[in-house]
Amino acid sequence: MRNLRPTGAAAALVACAAIAAVAANPSAPAHSASGSAAAEASVPANQPLRTLGALDNLRIGTAVNTDALASDAPYAQLVGQQFSTVTPENVMKWQVVEPTQGTYDWTAADTLVAYAPAHGQLVRGHTLVWHNQLPTWLTDGVANGTIDAAQLRDLLHKHITDEVTHFKGKIWQWDVVNEAFNDDGTPRQDIFTQLLGPDYIADAFRWAHQADPHALLFYNDYNIEGPGAKSDAVLALVTKLRSEGVPINGVGIQGHLGTQYGFWGADAVAANMARFTALGLDTAITEADVRSELPMDNPKTQAQAEGYSTLLQGCLLTRRCISFTVWGFSDKYQWVPGVFSGQGSAAIYDENFAPKPAYTAMQVDLATAASSRGEDEQ
Ligand code: GLA
Numbered sequence: 001m002r003n004l005r006p007t008g009a010a011a012a013l014v015a016c017a018a019i020a021a022v023a024a025n026p027s028a029p030a031h032s033a034s035g036s037a038a039a040e041a042s043v044p045a046n047q048p049l050r051t052l053g054a055l056d057n058l059r060i061g062t063a064v065n066t067d068a069l070a071s072d073a074p075y076a077q078l079v080g081q082q083f084s085t086v087t088p089e090n091v092m093k094w095q096v097v098e099p100t101q102g103t104y105d106w107t108a109a110d111t112l113v114a115y116a117p118a119h120g121q122l123v124r125g126h127t128l129v130w131h132n133q134l135p136t137w138l139t140d141g142v143a144n145g146t147i148d149a150a151q152l153r154d155l156l157h158k159h160i161t162d163e164v165t166h167f168k169g170k171i172w173q174w175d176v177v178n179e180a181f182n183d184d185g186t187p188r189q190d191i192f193t194q195l196l197g198p199d200y201i202a203d204a205f206r207w208a209h210q211a212d213p214h215a216l217l218f219y220n221d222y223n224i225e226g227p228g229a230k231s232d233a234v235l236a237l238v239t240k241l242r243s244e245g246v247p248i249n250g251v252g253i254q255g256h257l258g259t260q261y262g263f264w265g266a267d268a269v270a271a272n273m274a275r276f277t278a279l280g281l282d283t284a285i286t287e288a289d290v291r292s293e294l295p296m297d298n299p300k301t302q303a304q305a306e307g308y309s310t311l312l313q314g315c316l317l318t319r320r321c322i323s324f325t326v327w328g329f330s331d332k333y334q335w336v337p338g339v340f341s342g343q344g345s346a347a348i349y350d351e352n353f354a355p356k357p358a359y360t361a362m363q364v365d366l367a368t369a370a371s372s373r374g375e376d377e378q
Pocket of ligand 1: 089126127178222254287335
């Protein structure tokens with residue numbers, strides 16, 4: 001597990017951020033950040049992300065499309081080469097693992113869970129309780145009243161227990177509860193809140209811990225990388241859970257960004273993460289991607305690199321930020337165009353698996369942090 005980061009890393013990364021900011025300027029030459037910062041780094045930046053991350057005890061991950069892993073050789077090659085942790089993009093969600101009530105289908109998830117150790121990777125389990133991608137037998141049953149509150153509680157208990165037990169000993173981090181808040185910090189009025197009340201969250205963590213006491217258990221959400229009402233609400237939640245002795249180990253910051261919205265700086269991300277660290281929790285960037293309104297141009301491409309960089313630098317500057325996961329690494333399989341009309345190009349590789357400046361920026365950040373760490377240890 002990572003320890004306190006060296007002081008030199010902060011200065012080096014802030015310098016790196018300044019360079020990245022210049023690179024985001026439309027008048028700057030294409031990704032000048034990589035060349036200049038790489039030249040300063042004593043650790044060569046042109047290495048796989050997982051190799052560079054390992055130098056700073058940071059796992060670098062990706063969400064994995066298991067169909068592509070089975071059928072697309074260049075895709076599979078990059079999953080193994082670049083990443084040291086994997087998250088199933090969809091195949092551990094309730095909708096997929098229990099499509100018919102009482103009948104489990106673990107096939108696709110089992111494949112990824114077997115793939116990971118064979119490639120020196122850990123697995124982030126994703127996700128046990130979420131308002132989305134639920135089985136229709138469950139949502140229909142709640143909607144038509146054939147599933148009441150007591151039954152929903154029993155079903156949730158069984159779902160968590162059975163899934164965590166099935167993968168017991170094979171999951172590094174579990175996203176136990178996903179997206180329980182609205183952007184204004186109020187509780188999301190999903191079926192769990194409405195029928196079970198807010199205590200379902202503590203119950204979910206307790207049930208997961210009972211089924212696999214060694215897995216790290218995370219609360220996971222989006223729009224919480226910087227300060228604001230939503231991260232305040234998550235902070236209040238995890239503070240309460242910790243004070244009540246609920247077995248929660250970490251907060252996952254999804255990190256779905258867009259170049260049209262701008263980003264928090266690395267310092268703000270690190271300061272926000274530090275609020276969770278102070279409670280004794282790990283943090284992780286769990287679903288980083290940076291989308292744009294299409295078509296792309298050079299300023300958007302450079303801004304995208306800056307977006308990834310602020311999240312990664314925030315993590316590198318934070319004690320106990322233990323993994324950085326991108327939500328799909330290639331535009332060939334990225335979820336954004338299917339959900340946000342007219343937007344895309346959110347990944348660090350294009351649809352032909354050519355790395356973008358965002359990929360290079362990640363290499364530079366990781367190499368810069370590893371170089372400063374080496375200097376401090378001399
Ligand atoms: C959320 C979920 C992910 C994924 C993304 C994009 O962030 O946690 O599993 O579905 O949305 O769709």
